[in-house]
Amino acid sequence: MITLRKITLDNRRAIFNLEVAEEQQKYAASNLSSVASCYVLATNGGFPFPFAIYADEQPVGFVMVTYGITGYDLPEIADNNYCILRLMIDKEHQKQGYGREALKKTIEFIRTFPAGPARLCWIPYSPDNLAAKKLYESLGFNENGEVCHGELCNCTRTLSLISxxxxxxxxxxxxxxxxxxxxxxxxxxxxxxxxxxxxxxxxxxxxxxxxxxxxxx
Structure with missing residues (x-):
């Protein structure tokens, strides 16, 4: 069973040590860097929500949600909307459906509107990351034509269905x-x-x- 859990003093090192496969590293920042970004966002008016992804009691990945600002150049859809800025599954735990289930759990969390109301959820991803594109589209995300931070495309999904x-x-x-x-x-x-x-x-x-x-x- 996939669950999202807070990053604590007890599990932080296990989360920081999770890594994607070598060929995927160009698509994902390290988890340590992402958690540091959460601190910077939180102290500069942002609303970051970092989570450890667990399969039963085993940490297998990391996801980071933000509201409004992300710390990067922003597309038009970022204003008052949620962004799934990071999503990774450790290389030892891939191809087991964990990423898909974690994304579903993340959307469920976003639909509680923890930082404020929103109309859309968006995800930045590299155009050549076809595996990510396939996953996002399978869960209802669609490209909106915007490009963020030079090379990142955006997918959007309506949040009109709420909890x-x-x-x-x-x-x-x-x-x-x-x-x-x-x-x-x-x-x-x-x-x-x-x-x-x-x-x-x-x-x-x-x-x-x-x-x-x-x-x-």
Missing amino acids: RELINRTTTEAFRVPCCLILWHSKANRPPPFVCLLNEEEIWIILNGSEVRSEKT
């Missing part, structure tokens, strides 16, 4: 509707409603001062 936890703590009106295509038109200076697919037959709508209408698909 039950956010519904539970919201102060706005919430109600259920049958599964359908939700169309909305925001009023001036007001954000669109949040939408959460709870199952195949039911959608939660949380109104936040916007006009909402629904149509059957």
Whole structure:
């Protein structure tokens, strides 16, 4: 079972020692460098979220999420959105599906909106990293045409499907509707409603001062 865990005094060295294969090193910074970047971001107005990736009780990888600023040149989609800036699986634990499951867990975490609301999640990756491209596209990410930091392309995925936890703590009106295509038109200076697919037959709508209408698909 794949889980995301905090990096602690007890596990930090194990995480720092994880490495990708030699031919993949041009795509990934070291985990030590990434954790150091988290400190710099946190002390300069950023919102970094570094996690150790565990398979049962074995540390197998590292993932780093940021909100807004990343410390690099930013594409237009970075503003008030989440970025999966780092994702790696150790060379000894690859080709076991851990990367895919870790990415799913990361998306679940992002959908709790730990640093603030967002519409998109984006991932930078090198154009020639075809394995990463295939993985991201299989989970709903699509290229948006932007190039970041000279050679990094961006994939985006909508975050309009949000968690039950956010519904539970919201102060706005919430109600259920049958599964359908939700169309909305925001009023001036007001954000669109949040939408959460709870199952195949039911959608939660949380109104936040916007006009909402629904149509059957």
